[in-house]
Amino acid sequence: MTTSRPLRADAARNRALLLAAAADEFAEHGLEASVADIARRAGIGKGTVFRHFPTxxxxxxxxxxxxxxxxxxxxxxxxxxxxxxxxxxxxxxxxxxxxxxxxxxxxxxxxxxxxxxxxxxxxxxxxxxxxxxxxxxxxxxxxxxxxxxxxxxxxxxxxxxxxxxxxxxxxxxxxxxxxxxxxxxxxxxxxxxxxxxxx
Amino acid sequence: MTTSRPLRADAARNRALLLAAAADEFAEHGLEASVADIARRAGIGKGTVFRHFPTxxxxxxxxxxxxxxxxxxxxxxxxxxxxxxxxxxxxxxxxxxxxxxxxxxxxxxxxxxxxxxxxxxxxxxxxxxxxxxxxxxxxxxxxxxxxxxxxxxxxxxxxxxxxxxxxxxxxxxxxxxxxxxxxxxxxxxxxxxxxxxxx
DNA sequence: TAACAAGTTGACCGCCAGGTCCGGTTATCG
DNA sequence: CGATAACCGGACCTGGCGGTCAACTTGTTA
The missing domain is CATH 1.10.357.10 (Tetracycline Repressor, domain 2)
Structure with a gap:
């Protein structure tokens, strides 16, 4: 459980937005919701999603x-x-x-x-x-x-x-x-x- | 319920094979089983599947x-x-x-x-x-x-x-x-x- | 405030699945 | 048996997906 560096402020905010959006999107469309849709819903770029979660x-x-x-x-x-x-x-x-x-x-x-x-x-x-x-x-x-x-x-x-x-x-x-x-x-x-x- | 022409012999056989294979494949892998796999399992070409069922x-x-x-x-x-x-x-x-x-x-x-x-x-x-x-x-x-x-x-x-x-x-x-x-x-x-x- | 690392982005890639198509094959019927 | 239309098959097309990357922006810190 190495906590490494603390997350940058905007990065932490984006991560929270991303998790919320992903939860909503998965709740509505199931696990097959596309990453692009999740990113759009969170108001962030698709690349940002993959920065926070490699997969x-x-x-x-x-x-x-x-x-x-x-x-x-x-x-x-x-x-x-x-x-x-x-x-x-x-x-x-x-x-x-x-x-x-x-x-x-x-x-x-x-x-x-x-x-x-x-x-x-x-x-x-x-x-x-x-x-x-x-x-x-x-x-x-x-x-x-x-x-x-x-x-x-x-x-x-x-x-x-x-x-x-x-x-x-x-x-x-x-x-x-x-x-x-x-x-x-x-x-x-x-x-x-x-x-x-x-x- | 217009029955049009009767199906050709081999076509009827292939249709039966196809339906059986599709039922098996769907049972094993759910609805997301691929048409190619179904065709392979039935021993027919992919085009034949779409001939019998447009979609x-x-x-x-x-x-x-x-x-x-x-x-x-x-x-x-x-x-x-x-x-x-x-x-x-x-x-x-x-x-x-x-x-x-x-x-x-x-x-x-x-x-x-x-x-x-x-x-x-x-x-x-x-x-x-x-x-x-x-x-x-x-x-x-x-x-x-x-x-x-x-x-x-x-x-x-x-x-x-x-x-x-x-x-x-x-x-x-x-x-x-x-x-x-x-x-x-x-x-x-x-x-x-x-x-x-x-x- | 300057400089750098961390973060962001969207164009891009490869893959895979549904669907198309045309040249070859074969059942059917006179 | 031969002509014909129905049928077959797999190469090909296309769109959408997960995932990558290099140029750009921004929070942080001394």
Whole structure:
């Protein structure tokens, strides 16, 4: 973690503009948004983008890393909650709400092969595992679901909602509620397949 | 529906090879599979692809249309079932199983602006609506979910499963079961948002 | 304020995927 | 069997993308 020289004032401003613009553009058009569009939206030249991030994947990784760390922090904080079931639900709500609009499923796909992202992801997975273990121990969720299940399902509300043209921005809450009802112990039917072991 | 001239023998064979290869390639690599790869897989030239389908989107539309119609037929057949809840579950299982492996969420995105696809989609939606109405009338699913909800959720099991590297090909069944448990009346909690009206 | 390093920019490059086209091939029918 | 039209194929075109670079601008610091 060598911080080298401090960034020049305008460079720091441009970097912030760039990150914001990239997040917006990715939220609207998915990861295939072009670097030129991002630069235009940020009001900077395309070359500047590549000065801050040598590769488009590096840009994506930076945003993804930020989101993962933010989510992990929230999950960590929720570990102190009294109601473990409500804590898990709130975590899932935050996760769904954070990445608005389009896909940007930063859980698996994006920014792999970048060790920092992989490490952050692993940390987040561990936090989720703990959150789920507590909820299960308290009987807030059914005994046969695992942390991996929750990790996989946590993207679903946004995905499901993503294809509705004029949806309310809170529509994801409806599907999170339905899916979470499926995670509850009441009225649970046996599951036909074991959970995956590797992610 | 003017059938014009019957296709020449080899042309019909190539068309069949092409459709099969395209379906496989799309299943493996998603819609961004290249036309060149599809042609190579089918053992035909790239020009032949564009002879049968003027545009890649036309190719996609053809496959999507076929899938939609097949699904609609299955749904129609399941309307005769005694157990409306089991019928709905089987329909969702068929839908999830049909489009194996990767995304290919042919419900909304793909092949829009093509009227035939839109019409077929509308027909499928109506069939699903009927299926859901019966299940709800029989108390097999909770009263506050609509056909639109089911339409949106039906892609989720495959999506969720798609990002697991070495998943069992039947893993989607696990998540379909969880989500379907969320649709059941037992232990249902009130939903925070109304369903979308337009699709 | 002067001088330099850091930052910026947009023209430019190579690549790749969709789409075109025309010379060669082949099924079909009288 | 032979003529013809339908069909095939791959070289070619084109546009848009990620990424590079050298000339220019600007924040910084002594």
């Amino acid at each position: 488009k994947d590096d840009l994506i990784a930076a945003i993804v890393l930020d989101r993962i760390q933010a989510l992990t922090a929230i999950g960590e904080r929720l570990l102190d909650s009294d109601d473990s079931g409500a804590a898990l639900l709130e975590f899932l709500a935050t996760a769904a709400h954070q990445r608005q609009q389009r896909d940007l499923s930063f859980l698996q796909e994006a920014g792999d092969t970048r060790p920092e992202v992989g490490n952050a992801r692993t940390a987040m997975f561990q936090t989720i595992d703990t959150l789920v273990d507590r909820a299960r121990a308290d009987g807030a969720i059914r005994p046969d679901v695992t942390g991996t299940d929750v990790i996989l399902l946590m993207c679903a509300p946004n995905y499901v909602t993503g294809s509705v043209p004029d949806a309310s921005p809170d529509l994801w809450q409806r599907y999170l509620a339905i899916i979470f009802d499926g995670l509850r112990p009441e009225g649970a039917h046996p599951l036909p397949q074991p959970p995956p072991d590797t992610l | 890649k989107d036309d190719l996609i539309a053809a496959i999507v249309l076929d899938r939609i119609q097949a699904l609609t037929a299955i749904g129609e057949r399941l309307l005769d079932s005694d157990d409306s809840g089991a019928a709905l579950l089987e329909f969702l299982a068929t839908a999830a199983h049909q489009r194996q492996q990767r995304d290919l969420s042919f419900l909304q995105e793909a092949g829009d602006t093509r009227p035939e696809v839109g019409n077929a989609r509308t027909a499928m939606f109506q069939t699903i609506d009927t299926l859901v109405d019966r299940a709800r009338a029989d108390g097999a699913i909770r009263p506050d979910v609509t056909g639109t909800d089911v339409i949106l959720l039906m892609c989720a099991p495959n999506y969720v499963t798609g990002s697991v590297p070495d998943a069992s090909p039947d893993l989607w069944q696990r998540y379909l079961a969880i989500i379907f448990d969320g649709l059941r009346p037992e232990g249902a909690h009130p939903l925070p948002q109304p369903p979308p009206d337009t699709l």
